[in-house]
Amino acid sequence: MNRIAHVLARAALLVLAAMGAVAVATMGQEKARPARPDPAAWGADHVGQPFPPYVTGDECLFCHRDVGPAWGQNRHQLTIRQAAPDDVSLAALRELPGGDSFADETQFMLGAERVTRFLKKSKEYGKLDLLSAAFSRREGQLKNDDSPAWQTSAFADRCAGCHATAVENKSQAFAAISLDCFTCHGDVPLEHTKDVSRVLLSSKTTEARKVISICGQCHLRGGKSKSTRKPYPNTFVAGDNLFRDFEVDFSDAAFAAAPAIDQHIYLNARDVAVLGHSETTCLNCHDVHGQSTAKHQDLNDAAICSTCHVPQTGNAKLRDGISPSQRLRMHSRVCDY
Amino acid sequence: MWIPKWQRDRQSGVDSPVPTQAVSNEEFLPRPQSPQQRQWEQLIGELADEKAKKLGMARRDFMRTSMGLATAFLASNLVYGPNWDVDAAETLEPEATKEKFPKGEYFIFDVQTHFTDGVAIGFRSAEFVRNMGFDLKDNPDAYSFANYVKEIFFDSETSLAVISGVPGREINKDLAGKVLEGRDRRGGILPSWLMSQRKKELNELAGGTRALCQGNCAPNHYWDTGANAPDFPQLFEQMEREFTKYGIDSWKWYCHTDPGRSGDGFRLDDEKITYPFYEKSKELGLKTFSVHKGFASQSRTLGHFAHPGDIEKAAQDHPDLTFIVYHSALKHGPGEPQFQADGFFDPTTGDFAWHAELMKIKERNPQMSNVYPEIGSSFGMLAIAHPQMCQHLIGKNVKHYGADHVIWGTDCLWWGSPQWVIDAMKRFQISDELCEQFGYEKLTKEDKAKVFGLNAAKIYGIDVTKELKALPSDALTRLKTAYLNRGGQRDNAAQGWVRADA
Structure with a gap:
C-alpha cells in the first residue's frame, strides 16, 4: 500500500510540476504579446433602443432595378421563403394524422439544405409561429412529429434575429420577413446617390471593424447578447459595434469545437475585432449580391484559408474531411445554413 | 474592348x-x-x-x-x-x-411622369435605357425638376402631365409630437409634399393647368403594431393632409411595398385594410386610384401583391371609383432575365404574364367599366425590345377594355424625354396578320387621340377644348418657343x- 501510495504521490507531484511549468511558460508568452484592443471599445450601439426609421428594401428596389430580378434567389433573401405547395416537406406533413391542416396553414419555410421548418403568421404583429415538427431533407422524413403543434415564441426566441429584419428588443417583433437591405447597409440616406460612402458595405465603406460587425451579427454562430442572452444581437444597426453587447467566445477551445465553416468566420472576426487586423474581411472573398465566391482565389495562402485548405498548395487542396458539399452541411449548435 | x-x-x-x-x-x-x-x-x-x-x-x-x-x-x-x-x-x-402628323394633332396627357428630390437614381444607366436618344446623363440634375420641365414640356409634345408617385411615406410628427413640414417629412425620392409643391409652381408659372399630382399615402403606411391593423387615425390624418393641403388629384399605390413596416403588402380587395381607405377617400371626394401592377421584381418579398388579381373584386365592389392599372400589369421588363424565360410570353395566344390576367378580368366582367390599363414603360420597352409583344399589349388592351379605356403614360423622365415614345405611338400599328389571327382592330387616329390624352382627361375632369385653347398663350408655351428658337433640342x-x- 505504501509503495502504491508513494508512486501515486510522486506521479501527482510530477503532474503538478508539469502544470506549473506550462503555466509559467504561458504567462511568459502572454507577457510578450502586445496588448489586445478591446473589441467593445470603438463605435456606438442601439442596444435596447427602438430601431430608427429607415428606408425599406422595396423602396431601395424601386431604383436598384438591377438587383431585384436576381435577389429572390439570394441566400440572404431566402432566410425565410414562401412555402411552395408542392414541396416534399409539405407532402410529408400531410401524411401525419391531421397533417393537412398544418400543411395548409404553413405560409413560410425556413432552411433549405438540411432541415426545413414550417412557419405561419402569428396574429401578433411581427411574429411567426413555428411548427414543432421539422423535415430532414437528408433523411427525407419528419422529425419531432409525435404531436406537432404551433409554437408561438420559438421563432422569436431563437430564429428571428437572423431570419427577419429589425427585431425589436422588447416585443421581439420583426419589421419584415427575411433580411431587408437595412440589415447590412444600414439606414441609407437619400444622399447616398451623390456619396456612395453613405452606404455601408459599398465600395467606399469597407472598414474592417464595421464589416465584421455587420456580417458577424448572424454569422458568428454561438454568440449571445449580453443583455438578452438570446443567440442574436439586441437591436443591432449596421454601423454599430456588435461587440459592445454581443459576446463571442474567441478562445482556441471554441475554435476547435466549431465546424470549419464557423472556424474561418471566428478566425477572421478575431483577427479584426480582437487583434486589430484589417487586411482581410468577409468582403475579400464573398460577393453577397452576386452570390459568387470567385474572389476566393485572391487570398492565396492567407491564414484564414487554412481552415479548409492545405497551406502552400495555392489553396488547391482541401484538408482531409473538408469538401464544399460537407462544408455547407456542417451545422452549429445554433442552426444550419 | x-x-x-x-x-x-x-x-x-x-x-x-x-x-x-x-x-x-x-x-x-x-x-x-x-x-x-x-x-x-x-x-x-x-x-x-x-x-x-x-x-x-x-x-x-x-x-x-x-x-x-x-x-x-x-x-x-x-x-x-x-x-x-x-x-x-x-x-x-x-x-x-x-x-x-400635324402639330397639335393629339392632346398628349401623360399620367406617369416623375422627377426626384435632388438625387440620381440610376435609371438612366440601366441596361435598357442607356441607348435612349437623349442626353442621358445620370446625375441629380438629370432627375431634377428643372430637367423634368425641359424634357417633358420643351423636348416633347406633352401638354399635360401627372406627377406620379413612387413608394415612400411621410413621417407626420417627430418624437415630441410636433407636426413636421417639407423635407423633414422625408417620404423617399418623390414624396407627396414635393409633388404638390412642384405642381403648384408649374401651374403658377404656366398660368394654367399643366401638371396634376398624386399622393403616395396607402392603407399600410401607418400601422398600429399593437392591434396589428392600420392606424386609421394617423392614416386618415395623412389622407386629409394630402387631399386638402397638397391638393392631390389621385392616389398612387404600390401594393407590393411596405414603407410603413406593417409587415406586409396589401390587396385592393382587402375589406378590412383597404376598404376603409376607399370610404374615407370617397368622403373626401377623391375617387381616382392609380395602382402599380406588374414589374414584380421591384419588391424584395412582396412582389405577388403586384399581381392584378385583386382588381376584380375591388372594382366591382366600388363601381364609383376609378382604377388606373399602371404598366398594364406587365410582370417583367425586357431588362430582366425572367422576360426571356419559357412561358413568359406565348406567341400562340399573345398572352404574357400578368397582362393576361388583367385581360381575363375584363373578359369575365364585360360590364365593368371603371378599370383602365395604362401603358407607361410597358409600351415603350416592348416597342423597342419586342415589337410583336407590343402589338399584343395594345391589341388586347383595346380589344378587351376598349380604345376609350387605354391610358397614356411613359414613366419619363426615367427614360429621358418622352418624345421617342410619343413618336413610336404615332407610328404604331398592329399587323394584318395579328389582327386576323387574334381579332385585334387596327388603331385609328381617333383611337390614338383617345389613348394619348382624351381618356385621361375624362378621368381627371379636364376640359380638353378649353385647355387646348389656353395652351398657346400660357407662359410655358412661350418659354418653349424661346427655347426652340434658340436651338434647344434633344441630344442623341x-x-x-x-x-x-x-
Missing part, C-alpha cells in the same frame, strides 16, 4: 434617336448585339449618312431632326418587319412628317458602354 456607346456611334456613323441595343452601365459585361440589332443599327448609320449627304447636313444634326427619327423607324421596319407607319419621304422632308448621345467590336 469596351468603348462608350456614343463614341462607337460617332465612329460608325450612328447617332440613333431610338434605342438599338442594351448598353452596359459598367456593372456588367456589355452583351453583344443580336444580329438583328446590329443590322438595324448599321442600317440607321448607312441610311442617315446617305440622307444627310443628300441634304448637305452633318449626320449628327440630321439624326436630331424628325427625319432622323423617321430613318430609325424605317430601318427598324426593314429589319424587324413593318411595325411602324413611316414613309421614305419622311426621311428627307420634315414637311412630310408635319403633314402626316448615349452614355453607356458597349463592345467595340459588336
